[in-house]
Amino acid sequence: MLKVKAGQLDQLGLLFERHNRPLYGFFYRLTADSAISEDLVQNVFVRIMKYSHTYKGDGKFTTWMYHMARNLFADHYKKQKKMGYKEDPEVTDKYFRDEFNAEEKRIKEEQLDMLQLAMNRLSAEKREVLVLSKYQGMKYQDIAEVLDITESAVKVRIFRALKDLKVQYEKLEVVNSQGT
8 A cells, every 4th residue: 555655556456456355345244235335345446546645554554444445335325315215124035046056055045144134234333343343354453443432342332233133133033934
């Protein structure tokens, strides 16, 4: 990133190669929409190029990048709300995409889909902290920097989010078991 800041914009491609997939995962877990997630990833790298002069290099690049991604997502979310879109708690049904899947694979996918549904039922704040910690693998200290809160506040938020996630997942399991 320091090379990009110094004007070597060809190095931005290397950063994109290294970080676009984790960023896509971050956005997809927040939006459950692949097209929006791809657009947001592109916009993060546009912002990285535009605001490269603000990168100091004293902390982790990923922390700076996720802070930017988080702000971009907040802007996107506000814009969607103004346009009248509401958050959709349901994810597209993907259970039987491949006819030849084994029963175990189908059950695992169903559980993952239920987990995503449960994640979508959480508040944006709780979903975000879980995505950063569990899916993106960020350390509590790094999450604290991204969210501009203390590390202990991160621990509390993650604990509460996991507790709520468990409740939502169990509710979905009850509904799912009644439907079969």
